[in-house]
Amino acid sequence: MTKHQKRLSVPKSWPVERKTEKFTVKADAGPHGEAGVPLVIILRDVLGYVDSKKEARYALNQGTVLINGKAVSDEQRPVGMFDIVAFTERGEFYRVFPDEGGRLSLTPIDEDAADSKLGKIEGKQQVRGGATQLALHDGQTLQLDDASEYSAKDSLVVSNEGTDIVAHFPYEEGALVTAIAGSHAGEIGEIESIDVTPGSGSNTVVVTQDDGGFETIEEYVVVIDENFVGGDD
Template identity: 70%
Template structure:
């Protein structure tokens, strides 16, 4: 199977220029599905810390790069929304976050904020033993005893032991960001959740300082106030 992909066909969330070259690296199997951006693109195209795949692989072998607290071994490892990318030698830490165009960008964060990663709950099932299995937006699953956690809520998962550090309910007044659609990257509070009968998606009215916006439930994620403090790093 080819390890390359045509730039014109990559997902719109990938932070790369599509017309400068014909091909780019292809993400390996892993979290975030097709939306996952290869770590090589983050290191080379976004941050400019390496000039080639060889240099990126060397940085990984030296343990200079961490993703969600782990040292990755593959430069094609997918990185996606809300992942934590750290560079201990540089004392630099970033959260992957959608910009206003919907592309993934890096938001600088403090080292103290790297102990947990935000995840949107997309599935909830009761399993044997009386526990609850949660499925998160990046494909990750975890077990919990907390009955109060529901689909569309957000949880902060420890990068150390995968325990739930915080829980943010999806409800009126919750702080959210749009991660898809025309309002991707915009932040506001939920004014109203419009439950639609049948198979149509539920609508959400998000209030902002100005006019606010309407979108669908799938496109918003509940966040905490730490997401409001920092500026994004872009490849442009």
């Protein structure tokens, strides 16, 4: 199987130039599905810390590059929305976040905020033994004895150990959200209304901002905390 990906066909969220060269690196299987960006692209094309895959492998072998609190050795490991990327030797910590063009970008955060990450609940179901399983946007699952307060489209902040829910942000009118796709990707505002579409069509969300607002489908919005973007969590 080829390890290369044509630049013109990569997802719009990938932070790569599409016309400078024909190919780029293909992500390995892992979190975030096809939207996951290979870590080497973050190291080389976004941060400029390495010039090649070989240099990326060497850097990762030092054990000082972490994703969601775990050291990473695979330069093609997918990185995606809301992941926490830490460079412990440099003392640098970033959250992966969409910019206003929809591309994934790195938002600097404090070290204290790097202990947990945000996840959007995309599924909720009963499993054997009576527990409830929550499926997050990046493929992570949580099993809880009592998940009655959590619903699909809510957001959770989960510790890097994956066992503790640090915060819960319900999907509801008045919630602060960011758009992660569509023409308003990267924009932030509060939900004014959630309009249910009859049949199988997507529900729409009206989002207000200080200088206006926008309308989008609910699949494109994620609830966040008021201190989520930059600085402290």
